[in-house]
Amino acid sequence: MNILDAAYNTVHDYPGGASALAPRMGMKSAAVLNSKVNPNTETHHLTLVEASKMMAMTGDFRVLQEMNAEHRKVAIDLPDIPECRDIALTDTILRIGMKGGDVMSKFREMMADGRITAGEAQDMSKTIHRMQVKLAQLDSQIKACIETPQKEKA
Known part of the structure; x- marks a missing residue:
């Protein structure tokens, strides 16, 4: 087509x-x-x-x-995200976006010589763990923005 x-x-x-x-x-x-x-x-x-x-x-x-x-591109459906005016949430997502390159930068450094040492793997694990903590915090903040029926009735 x-x-x-x-x-x-x-x-x-x-x-x-x-x-x-x-x-x-x-x-x-x-x-x-x-x-x-x-x-x-x-x-x-x-x-x-x-x-x-x-x-x-x-x-x-x-x-x-x-x-x-x-054009060899792809479009994806964006998720429906409830409205939330939480400044802390915005701050969290911006910090993740700015610091999220740590995983990619660390991977690039690790692969520069074409091999992965035990020390590099350990450093990468720490970087990934820090990112997972940040993402878990973001997930928690997003869930806190969802209005439940009980909140709406109060």
């Missing part, structure tokens, strides 16, 4: 096809949308904004997936 086929299939696989999707996208007619996704039409083209809107409305991300494949 390619990007044009993905756009065509997104429209035509949508329940009700272009007739149902075009009005939701703010297009005057299904014929316009059909023309924009027809790979053989030279005069009408789907804009990036329209493609994004189409994906949001249909929940069909084949266009994005094909663009990623064409």
Whole structure:
């Protein structure tokens, strides 16, 4: 498949096809949308904004997936994270981000000569352990931000 086929299939696989999707996208007619996704039409083209809107409305991300494949990239779904205004949480994640390179830097140093000594392995274990402690703290802070039904009733 390619990007044009993905756009065509997104429209035509949508329940009700272009007739149902075009009005939701703010297009005057299904014929316009059909023309924009027809790979053989030279005069009408789907804009990036329209493609994004189409994906949001249909929940069909084949266009994005094909663009990623064409450019040897990947997209992942981001997790739903509850809103939390905890400054300490923000501080923790920033510190991990800034210091998180320790594991990678240590690994790079360790592999510089193409072998791993017992001392290097021990140093790496300590670095990994420090990172695990930081991540456990972050996990705990994130869980503390989740509002439980009991908290909401109080």
